[in-house]
Amino acid sequence: MFSLTACDKQTKIKQDGLSYCTEGSPSSFNPQTATSNVTLDATTSQLYNRLLFIDPNTQQFKAGLAIDWEISEDRLSYRFFLRKNVRFHQTDYFTPTRPFDADDVIFSFSRILDKTNPYHDVSPTGYPFFEGIELDQQVQALVKIDDYTIEFKLVRPDSSFIANLASDFSVILSAEYADTLIALNKKADIDNLPIGTGPFKFKEYRTDNFIRYQRHDDYWGDNAKIKQLIFDITPNASSRLAKLLTQECDIMAYPAASQVEMISEHDRVSISVETGLNVAYWAFNTEKAPFDNPKIRRALAHTINQETLLQAVYYNTGVNAKSILPPVSWAYNPYLKSYKYNLAYARQLLTEAGYPNGFSMDIMALKSSQVYNPDAVKMAELIQSELAQIGIEVRIIKYEWQLMEKKLQQSEYDSYLLGWVADNNDPDNFFRFQLSCNAINTGSNYTRWCNSEFDDLINQAVTETEYIERVTLYYRAQEIIQQELPLIPLAHSLRLHAYTSGLKGVETTAFGGINFINTVRQ
Numbered sequence: 001m002f003s004l005t006a007c008d009k010q011t012k013i014k015q016d017g018l019s020y021c022t023e024g025s026p027s028s029f030n031p032q033t034a035t036s037n038v039t040l041d042a043t044t045s046q047l048y049n050r051l052l053f054i055d056p057n058t059q060q061f062k063a064g065l066a067i068d069w070e071i072s073e074d075r076l077s078y079r080f081f082l083r084k085n086v087r088f089h090q091t092d093y094f095t096p097t098r099p100f101d102a103d104d105v106i107f108s109f110s111r112i113l114d115k116t117n118p119y120h121d122v123s124p125t126g127y128p129f130f131e132g133i134e135l136d137q138q139v140q141a142l143v144k145i146d147d148y149t150i151e152f153k154l155v156r157p158d159s160s161f162i163a164n165l166a167s168d169f170s171v172i173l174s175a176e177y178a179d180t181l182i183a184l185n186k187k188a189d190i191d192n193l194p195i196g197t198g199p200f201k202f203k204e205y206r207t208d209n210f211i212r213y214q215r216h217d218d219y220w221g222d223n224a225k226i227k228q229l230i231f232d233i234t235p236n237a238s239s240r241l242a243k244l245l246t247q248e249c250d251i252m253a254y255p256a257a258s259q260v261e262m263i264s265e266h267d268r269v270s271i272s273v274e275t276g277l278n279v280a281y282w283a284f285n286t287e288k289a290p291f292d293n294p295k296i297r298r299a300l301a302h303t304i305n306q307e308t309l310l311q312a313v314y315y316n317t318g319v320n321a322k323s324i325l326p327p328v329s330w331a332y333n334p335y336l337k338s339y340k341y342n343l344a345y346a347r348q349l350l351t352e353a354g355y356p357n358g359f360s361m362d363i364m365a366l367k368s369s370q371v372y373n374p375d376a377v378k379m380a381e382l383i384q385s386e387l388a389q390i391g392i393e394v395r396i397i398k399y400e401w402q403l404m405e406k407k408l409q410q411s412e413y414d415s416y417l418l419g420w421v422a423d424n425n426d427p428d429n430f431f432r433f434q435l436s437c438n439a440i441n442t443g444s445n446y447t448r449w450c451n452s453e454f455d456d457l458i459n460q461a462v463t464e465t466e467y468i469e470r471v472t473l474y475y476r477a478q479e480i481i482q483q484e485l486p487l488i489p490l491a492h493s494l495r496l497h498a499y500t501s502g503l504k505g506v507e508t509t510a511f512g513g514i515n516f517i518n519t520v521r522q
Contacts, residue, residue: 088176109139200214240252281487296355360393367398506519
């Protein structure tokens with residue numbers, strides 16, 4: 001009787017696959033329902049395709065499941081011509097009987113938009129990205145023209161619409177699989193046992209341990225170079241590094257900034273450094289006293305020593321933030337002035353706001369390293385030390401993302417350290433999802449800050465076609481954020497990955513995604 005030992009399995013992976021040490025478990029295997037980069041990394045580019053995507057090198061839109069598209073003169077109709085002969089995954093739990101067509105696009109978006117769709121309420125988390133961008137208020141109708149042509153009809157022109165369809169969340173699911181699950185009374189499986197058209201298909205998941213994928217040999221494009229892909233779930237950065245150095249992992253997600261110098265000294269390990277479209281910030285529950293007072297928030301802003309944060313937390317793998325938009329964004333306002341580190345002035349503002357003796361507060365921080373913040377707990381400790389000097393006592397509460405997200409949605413917090421990684425290259429992506437009034441209702445504006453002028457500006461910006469007009473509107477929107485400070489921008493981080501030197505073709509984007517379709521071991 002033949003058996004495959006653990007050592008044999010590891011050898012087999014080394015021969016025809018690779019192992020990626022990721023920092024956490026996905027919350028779902030459907031990015032439509034998710035918010036975390038961990039989930040997007042594990043799903044979007046591995047399991048699925050979108051109608052179109054953004055080329056990571058040129059930042060231009062490229063054909064995906066749509067081979068071409070047309071936009072009407074009034075910018076209210078977007079017609080997509082779909083790719084033929086695209087095959088869905090065949091797995092142990094589903095065998096497709098037809099190729100991808102318009103019905104799959106209709107289902108994928110109707111599930112989100114149509115409250116009567118049998119799958120609309122299946123996800124307990126809803127569709128945070130699409131709710132945050134108010135997709136249901138953008139799309140008037142989704143029409144099937146024929147089996148390989150669909151058309152989105154919009155309520156009003158929206159300059160961010162095409163970019164949102166290219167985001168990591170806008171994946172296409174199988175309508176046939178959905179119908180099969182209804183017949184089996186297993187609708188929840190659609191988000192947990194995934195079926196897509198991507199270069200890899202789902203094989204196995206052991207919670208908080210690993211995810212196993214196999215190559216999709218009927219992929220419509222060039223097949224992936226590797227046959228097996230393992231996501232090794234390792235939350236601790238030191239443990240990820242140890243696995244990389246002992247060759248248990250081929251690629252390490254988000255090495256700690258403090259590890260970069262040491263990694264660079266190893267001959268067998270390389271490190272990739274790229275500019276990221278991201279921001280780390282300190283945000284507040286603006287419906288809760290004393291954080292409902294902008295003067296208090298400004299006082300707190302003057303306690304931040306950004307240079308110390310960059311050195312102690314980022315080890316100089318980031319840059320100071322003055323806006324939630326990073327400097328590489330075309331809408332970044334370079335005329336914003338940052339709040340200077342000034343404890344005496346912070347104390348004066350506290351006195352003017354009625355808190356001469358300070359107060360007590362909580363800061364929630366993620367335990368795990370993130371793209372935008374390599375060590376939120378250490379950052380919280382540095383802020384805690386500064387606030388103590390002006391009479392503010394801070395309790396730091398450390399969470400994994402799933403529990404922190406629950407606390408945020410229930411508004412059970414004073415403040416939190418979090419951030420954002422752009423899903424596309426349109427600036428609306430930074431503003432609407434996190435800070436619009438509607439995003440309070442949809443559950444993604446955790447600050448609960450609502451400013452009508454700000455909302456008017458970002459709504460007007462997406463209807464504009466002239467570049468200079470959009471820039472002017474976004475400049476003003478950034479000024480309002482700086483004045484009101486529902487959140488304090490802290491830093492923009494570089495995107496880091498470490499990998500064994502023999503690997504080629506690991507593709508990462510400024511938006512935070514990772515793609516292994518062209519990865520090869522040399």
